[in-house]
Amino acid sequence: MTKDISDQDIAKYMNHLAKLEDDGQRTTATFGPLTAMIAVGAFQLAIRHPRTTTAQKEIYQSLTDQFKTLFAGSLGEEIINRGEHPEFDR
Numbered sequence: 500m501t502k503d504i505s506d507q508d509i510a511k512y513m514n515h516l517a518k519l520e521d522d523g524q525r526t527t528a529t530f531g532p533l534t535a536m537i538a539v540g541a542f543q544l545a546i547r548h549p550r551t552t553t554a555q556k557e558i559y560q561s562l563t564d565q566f567k568t569l570f571a572g573s574l575g576e577e578i579i580n581r582g583e584h585p586e587f588d589r
Contacts, residue, residue: 530566536575539566543582 530538542559545551551559563579570576581587 532569532575535566535569536578539563539579540582543579547585 539562542563546556546559546563567576567579570579
């Protein structure tokens with residue numbers, strides 16, 4: 500069962516998180532290489548979703564760019580590059 504919260508409560512909380520991030524608060528996450536590649540693919544799909552906001556697209560692109568460094572110089576780099584072009588979607 501989920502707690503009953505209002506849209507206003509959610510917006511207030513999200514603004515709080517944005518302020519923490521603006522103030523430099525960060526967290527660390529650990530990903531295996533396959534999980535990182537799958538996450539990149541999900542971010543790339545989210546970037547192209549018609550209801551994704553510009554701010555969300557910037558966040559997803561930033562995450563993609565960070566993961567991209569893990570695959571520099573490998574076939575993974577080309578896979579990620581293809582993921583940025585819808586004509587390669589299957």
